[in-house]
Amino acid sequence: MKLLRWNLHDVHTTFAPNVELLKQVGVPQPLISAVLSGNPCLLLQETSKFDQRVIEVLKLGFDPSKWAFVRALVAILGMSESTWEHKKEVYKRWGWSDREISMAFKRYPSCMALSENKIMSVMGFLVNEMGFQSTAISRIAGVLFYSLEKRIIPRCSVLRVLQLNGLLKKVPSVFVTLQMAEECFLDKFVIKYQTEVPQLLSFYQRKCPSV
Known part of the structure; x- marks a missing residue:
């Protein structure tokens, strides 16, 4: 049990005050329990820093009763001010x-944890x-989480071929396209156009060798 490794000083000076603060701002007990189970070190942050970060997340408009609030708090606490x-x-x-950065962070808190590269x-x-x-892209920052080589390049390349051939009446949402299961993407954007673009499947397979 992770709690056994905490000494009484930790419990009294950081853990207890931080848990109490979360309760005061409206974080429900089930979410606090989830944090305790999955990321207990979050609650051992120095109290003044923890207080400041909680206030920052609230100011960004996160609802403390939702899991997104916890994800945002984890993201902010996980980096220094200079890194942020x-x-x-x-x-x-x-x-x-x-x-736009705040909007992207509110929708996808982990976008600030992505590496610069x-x-x-x-x-x-x-772009x-x-x-x-x-x-x-700030409105669909979730696209940044997908693998560039395994998903973004292969699928976007197929969309570009279809556009160049005048086969798409409406450009689909890139985010929705990236979210699709592999079979669904193949059916909707590759197999469907095999007659018009006979080499499309092999083109996609070259872009994405794992297919």
Whole structure:
């Protein structure tokens, strides 16, 4: 049991006050229990830092009764202030405003935990290769979590071929496309157009060898 490794000093000076704060701001007991079970170190943060981060998450508009509040708190507590500011600067290189960064974080808290290389590589492909507006990606920042080589490039490349051949009346949401199960994507965007683009399946397989 993880609790056994905590000494009484930890319990009285950090754990108990931090749990009490979460209760005061409206975090329900089931969520607190989930944190205790899955990420107990979160509750051992120095109390002044913990208090400050909780206030920051509340100011961003997170509902303390929802799991997203906990995910956001984990993300913020998991990095230093300088790292947090650096991640914001990485997104700002792509033209994101503070408001757009906050909006992306509110929808996808873990987006601030992504490495600089991951952010830059995915944004670079979507903006420079696919022609997406960088600020539009802030509204679907969940796309940044997918593997560039295994999913983003193969699927977006298929969409581009279909567009160039005039086969898509409406450009589908890239986020929805990336979320699709493999079989669903193949049926909807590859097999369906085998007659018009006979080499589409082999093209996709070259882009994604695991298929």
